[in-house]
Amino acid sequence: MRIARFTTGEEPQFGVVTGEVDEFGQPADDSVVVALAGDPLYVGIKLLEEQHRLADVRLLAPVLPRSKVVGIGRNYAAHAAEMDSDVPDEPLMFLKPNTSVVGPGDPIFYPRQTQELHFEGELALVIGRICRDVPPEQATDVIFGYTIGNDVTARDLQRSDVQFTRAKGFDSFCPLGPWIETDLDPHDFAEGRAVQTHLNGDLKQDGSTRDLIFDIPTLVAHVSSVMTLLPGDVILTGTPAGVGPMEVGDEVEVSIAGLGTLTNPVKAR
Ligand code: MG
Secondary structure, three states: OEEEEEEOOOOOEEEEEOOOEOOOOOEOOOOEEEEEOOOHHHHOOOEEEEEEEHHHOEEEOOOOOOOOEEEEEOOEHHHHHHOOOOOOOOOEEEEEOHHHEEOOOOOEEEOOOOOOEEEOEEEEEEEOOOEOOOOHHHHHHHEEEEEEEEOOEEHHHHHHOOOOHHHHHOOOOEEEEEEEEOOOOHHHHHHOOEEEEEEOOEEEEEEEHHHEOOOHHHHHHHHHOOOOEOOOOEEEOOOOOOOEEOOOOOEEEEEEOOOEEEEEEEEEO
């Protein structure tokens, strides 16, 4: 099931995106969004009569994390190598504030404090229930679903600041979407799902989730051994090789097979 959050110009609502999808998870032109009563993270899936053509609604970030977005650094060996870094011995965690989250089509704003704004296309997982100390074999029980994230990073500030708060934390530095797919599980990603980033139509990142150093159950176990996870919290699983700069006026697209495409323009702040 594909859970979206959308607006028709009125209050945001949640809905289920129906219809066929192609191999990259792109929906057919006649797809519809069936509205849901309330937030499915809290009240479950309650379908309403109300429907809209997908083409007639504006999609929003499919989840608004109540507490946190947890980033994982250097979780693909080829990306660690391009950063001249070693692969970490255990998952390298950082936080992005929930105020960095924006939705499909929303601008990524280029801050005046950086001269090196980078895209990082990533698989994101959405936590479905309050949990801590989750054993790896129970990770599936606490994952609501999967979406696409762009872990936007001010690379020069990441180098100069020692820690990542500013470099990863600006408003609009965490595009999420286009929806949450609830029917996949960690095995699907361990077998390999293409993660691709295009900048103005040019392929820049071409990775596979099979190359995750620490797999999804390991990440959930590791993060939840440190901090309680709440419904709607997001874990970004790390980016494959090929990160690079964006400029004002660019359009960045992150695609993951089965999850669709997350597209955002870059604008001046
Ligand atoms: Mg990243």
